[in-house]
Amino acid sequence: MTATVDPGTAPDTATVFDLAKQTVRALNAELHEPTARRYTVLNPQGAHAVAAGVATDLTIDVHGHVGYYAAGMNDGGRITIHGNAGTGVAENMMAGLVRVTGDASQSAGATAHGGLLVIEGSASMRCGISMKGVDIVVGGDIGPMSAFMAQAGRLVVLGDAGASLGDSIYEARIYVRGKVESLGADCIEKEMRPEHAAELAELLAAADMVADPADFRRYGSARRLYHFTAGNEY
Amino acid sequence: MCGIVGLHLRDPELYPRLGALLETMLCQMGDRGPDSAGVAVYGDHRRVPPGHSAVSLLPGDTPVDELAAALRAVLPGEPELVVTEAGVTTVVAAPVDRDALVTAARTALPTARVIGFGDDLAVYKGIGHPKTLAGVYDLANAQGWQGLGHTRMATESAVNPEGCHPFSVGPDQCLVHNGSFANHATIRRELQAAGHVFDSENDTEVGARFVADRLMQGEDLEKALRLLCERFDGFYTLLVTSADGFAVVRDAIACKPAIIAETDRWVAMASEFRALAELPGIEDARLFEPEPERVYVWTREGGRL
Numbered sequence: 321m322t323a324t325v326d327p328g329t330a331p332d333t334a335t336v337f338d339l340a341k342q343t344v345r346a347l348n349a350e351l352h353e354p355t356a357r358r359y360t361v362l363n364p365q366g367a368h369a370v371a372a373g374v375a376t377d378l379t380i381d382v383h384g385h386v387g388y389y390a391a392g393m394n395d396g397g398r399i400t401i402h403g404n405a406g407t408g409v410a411e412n413m414m415a416g417l418v419r420v421t422g423d424a425s426q427s428a429g430a431t432a433h434g435g436l437l438v439i440e441g442s443a444s445m446r447c448g449i450s451m452k453g454v455d456i457v458v459g460g461d462i463g464p465m466s467a468f469m470a471q472a473g474r475l476v477v478l479g480d481a482g483a484s485l486g487d488s489i490y491e492a493r494i495y496v497r498g499k500v501e502s503l504g505a506d507c508i509e510k511e512m513r514p515e516h517a518a519e520l521a522e523l524l525a526a527a528d529m530v531a532d533p534a535d536f537r538r539y540g541s542a543r544r545l546y547h548f549t550a551g552n553e554y
Numbered sequence: 555m556c557g558i559v560g561l562h563l564r565d566p567e568l569y570p571r572l573g574a575l576l577e578t579m580l581c582q583m584g585d586r587g588p589d590s591a592g593v594a595v596y597g598d599h600r601r602v603p604p605g606h607s608a609v610s611l612l613p614g615d616t617p618v619d620e621l622a623a624a625l626r627a628v629l630p631g632e633p634e635l636v637v638t639e640a641g642v643t644t645v646v647a648a649p650v651d652r653d654a655l656v657t658a659a660r661t662a663l664p665t666a667r668v669i670g671f672g673d674d675l676a677v678y679k680g681i682g683h684p685k686t687l688a689g690v691y692d693l694a695n696a697q698g699w700q701g702l703g704h705t706r707m708a709t710e711s712a713v714n715p716e717g718c719h720p721f722s723v724g725p726d727q728c729l730v731h732n733g734s735f736a737n738h739a740t741i742r743r744e745l746q747a748a749g750h751v752f753d754s755e756n757d758t759e760v761g762a763r764f765v766a767d768r769l770m771q772g773e774d775l776e777k778a779l780r781l782l783c784e785r786f787d788g789f790y791t792l793l794v795t796s797a798d799g800f801a802v803v804r805d806a807i808a809c810k811p812a813i814i815a816e817t818d819r820w821v822a823m824a825s826e827f828r829a830l831a832e833l834p835g836i837e838d839a840r841l842f843e844p845e846p847e848r849v850y851v852w853t854r855e856g857g858r859l
Binding site: 365404406423425465 | 826827841843
């Protein structure tokens, strides 16, 4: 479904949704067939699926903490959560920008195909699990088991990474500035070549984060788990 | 699924509001467990007056006046009892030693199930939607210094009051669980061999009896939960309370959610933030998710161990 808004007639001021008085269902119905270009969402109080399924380039500001699957399946929206996000923020994002000014719970950016997810605070376990092309930039730390089975995209961490980073990773690239508690199966440290420093600088700029690419180390797949091994003996 | 909520108050000014705060938290977790809900309240003087101990019961078909008369008859001095009926749960308080009260309840009411006992504790269980049950328990008017609740979506055993959390099998102890234990049958047999008697087929009861066993052997909550992590397989986020405090632990994979909020006035734990959203001062609370296999303990004095 494509919902179109005529930029010439859409109001420039943000349409306000107050979730203390209106339902998430009403909010999302409006966002799926928008009558404005900008939205402000108040009092989310940890509600689930806030601004899920946005399919156009709307600008949405959510003020407060959100629950599960906020901005899930985003396909072009520029969504800012001024607060913390629950499990699965921006899960399966296709395109657009999702920014969390606080911390994110588990499985941030899970299975996301595209777009940019910025978490200014820290992300909990399984950040970027099965990521399929999304870029994720985390200002703080990420929890254990992050980038598990990551297939494509880039994960940038300005803080530390928890245990088993990149377990069973395919082709995503991981950049960590701080300590890595441990690497998962088939994840190894790799050489930081000029093209990596260049793409890292671009990602940091896109995320509005200030850091020196030279301070980061790169991790990726050793490519030993691509094929079943015929020689297994039991 | 299942939802967990717990609130440990540091500021006595909040004690009269414990039940109202806990009710809001519990109802927010209704979607996570709409089949039954249980609650435990520490320090509710309406139910357990000072100088009394209490036993919480599922008395079955026994009418409450018969229950009270039978219990009173076997207690030394036949004291006046404080009896509270809350749906299928009955809480009885008496000015006697807690062990004497539990022994009396088991003697006088052999068909009743003891679902909690102690010097300070009332436990309520029931089937139905948490919103309805909060009314049945009169939670809004409960007072006290600590409470916890559980909304259940049954997986491991039947939907009945016995399978409802919290499991309270040691004095003033409670345990609520989101998840499922994989090796509970093995540990159940070991505990049975050591003399423990079980009330239900529920996996969580095994966890509660394991913790009670360790506490009885003189270990503290932190040690008991560390040992639980070593011994139990499966998924779990646990909230465990005792007369001394409040503890949280998650398994190594930690896929069952948990969030903790802490202020100078209280410590709260829930499955999701929305359960905490209405707590006073939440906007300035320290919010964090407990890490896998790390035991978090707060003591009644307010100092973290």
